Amino acid sequence: MTGLRERKKAKTRKLIADIARDLFIERGYGDVTVAEIAEKAEVAVTTLFNYFPTKESLIFDLEDEIDADILTAIRGRDDDVSILDALHQYFLTSKLFNPPSRQTFAGFGKLIRSTPELSTYLRGLWGRYEKTLAKEIQGESGINKTEAECMAKLILEGVSFACNSPSPKDALNFTFTVLKQGWNK
Numbered sequence: 001m002t003g004l005r006e007r008k009k010a011k012t013r014k015l016i017a018d019i020a021r022d023l024f025i026e027r028g029y030g031d032v033t034v035a036e037i038a039e040k041a042e043v044a045v046t047t048l049f050n051y052f053p054t055k056e057s058l059i060f061d062l063e064d065e066i067d068a069d070i071l072t073a074i075r076g077r078d079d080d081v082s083i084l085d086a087l088h089q090y091f092l093t094s095k096l097f098n099p100p101s102r103q104t105f106a107g108f109g110k111l112i113r114s115t116p117e118l119s120t121y122l123r124g125l126w127g128r129y130e131k132t133l134a135k136e137i138q139g140e141s142g143i144n145k146t147e148a149e150c151m152a153k154l155i156l157e158g159v160s161f162a163c164n165s166p167s168p169k170d171a172l173n174f175t176f177t178v179l180k181q182g183w184n185k
Contacts, residue, residue: 009051012041013061014061015041016038016058017052017058017061019041020037020058020059021059021061021104022104023040024058024115025107025108025110028115029059029111029115029117029118030115034049034058037058056117056118059108059111059112060121060122060125062095063125066096067132071136073086073087073090074087074140075136083137085176085180087155088172091162092169092173096159126156129152130149131152133152133156134149134152151179154179158175158178158179159172159175162174
């Protein structure tokens, strides 16, 4: 059970991230200052940086959650469920493919694509996910490091492609079908 202090911290973190996201989408990343976000969230700038180490990280408030959820999907799967099936199910039901607000998610995507700093940060974030996923795949399946790294890269590139597709869930399903069955054309 989470204590009151942890719940208050989580609530403050979410408030800061939501305010930052909304301001960035409304006015553009470069036109919003950290001080402005802190003021609107009614926290000190130093408090804001206790929650988010950089301005870029404000927009990616779920980065640690996603990293942990990927591992949980693999580790928590039943014995008869493959790693690919577990990851497919995780992503299919995740916030990436079921955002609470499609309009906000669309604005978020447009913001990332139009802001070089955020695009770069996201590439680094996906690189971290790839390393975590590759290590887990290798440990769970016993395949060699190169094969695990290749699979992690293909999985996450497919997820990224699907997120930016006109039909995200269809693209995700196709990605995992190809990964499971191969492509022999």
